[in-house]
Amino acid sequence: MSTVMTPDTNETVQPESALRFDLAAIARWVQPEERVLDLGCGDGALLAYLSATKRVVGYGIENDVNRVIACLDRGVNVIQSNLDQGLAGFEDGFFDRVIMSQALQAMHNTQGILQEMLRVGREAVVSFPNFAFWKHRKSILEGWMPVSESLPHQWFNTPNIRFFTVADFTTLCDLLDIEILEWMGFDDRHQPLPPDADLNFLATLAIARLARR
């Protein structure tokens, strides 16, 4: 296993196989030396990987102080901010790519943040759990709120406040004049679905690449 040293820090970088499967998928869309903003960047794993392997100029946004500290610990640029207050302070069109992985469903200001992402970024990437995945539908039919790997919480302790599907998201993008350039979907064994698959039925996790129309 080869590791890469990032400049000026002690951080050693893990290979792609060590990244969470959805982050590895997102990373494949990122071109070398892009300017990347990662919203809700968690412990900074994706950005650490991207700066080491693709030399991106990357910044993470994270509100939770312990996750901010985790980013600092691995030498990732992290800016603490509450995303529900938008991306004030970032210039229009400054970033090549603005990423939000599995966080949109926990945001109050859903429409605002999508528009902000495409204000400061040329392209946006959004990943989210698909509530219409067939096993989730089955669970509802049987009378229970779905609990799965992509929806790991019980109804009474979930941080998620927006419950939406691939179809719902498509409709919202249309409403906001956002073009969906590309979809990726994954089944519950983390396997990518074929491009022509019915993602709304088969994907437990969906990732969309977006641009302003």
Added chain:
Amino acid sequence: MAVRSVGVVSPQRMVFDEPLRLKSGGVLPRYELVYETYGELNAAKTNAVLVCHALSGSHHVAGYYEDDPKNIGWWDNFVGPGKPLDTRKFFVIGVNNLGGCYGSTGPKSIDPETGEPYGSRFPFVTVEDWVEAQARLADRLGISEFAAVIGGSLGGMQALSWALQYPERVRHVLAIATAPKLSAQNIAFNEVARQAILTDPDFHGGDYYRYGVVPKRGLMLARMIGHITYLSDDAMAEKFGRALKHGAFRYSYDVEFEIESYLRYQGEKFSRYFDANTYLLTTRALDYYDPAAEYGGDLAQAFARAQARFFVLSFSTDWRFSPARSREIVSALVHSEKPVSYLEIESKAGHDSFLLEHPHYHAAVRAYLNQVAV
């Protein structure tokens, strides 16, 4: 290993004979800097960290003196073995700035030309001048590059200035509870403090040394004003509220409320050891600091030449240098594509927070410095 103090320390002194040309146009033909160091400089000289002090700070950052064990460094909770700025890894330097009153050449030092204290003849010094003098000290210590320059408040301004004046000599900047320039409100508070000193009958135009007096009342008032701005409304409410000194009103202008007692005590204590001219010079250095000025106010452009990585920290209840001021720095750094991290610490203690122990604050600095290669 347990967290502990750096222990007994002793100040050192360096004499500089090469004249220092100041931003104000003044010149110091010869000057001395007093400094302290903690930890060991490694063989490659890559682990040096400079700590810059704020308005009333000094070179005595950590540890204590053998003959004065109660005189503990002003940032002792931050610097030492196992502390956020860990002296087992880093060689830490604290310097008393020029114009200071703790041993470096300042207004109360003897002017070799007259044989008397400089007093009113001491030239105006700026943040940039301090950085220049610190750089010369680094030269003499054989340190060509700092692993990090760290400072809070006015110290944070020096840390930022380092990255602009000597981009190739600083790898990391930690700018804590600071601002890219003072606001009108900040300058206004400074001006009230200065007027208190300047109008004190014992000030004698700055040459009070000659008369064997000090403008004690002015300096006390200046410090009282300062203290109000260092604390948050919440912290004052919690610490003092409307608590009375004597349990009931006495209908007098003597101390009625505990907050008055606190401010008078702090002001009086300060006026016994701090030099009024140093206070004037230092508040002016704060007022003058504005690295964006020569770029038409464009801070991002000012930062363009920086090569360091930055970590900017603010405190939620700091209204002297509020989180919004730190975010101005962060935005400008992002706009010039500089590596920067930012954290706003939830703290009740206002501007003073940067000097206090706080678990998230210290954990964040520890984490950041942990990944700094030496």
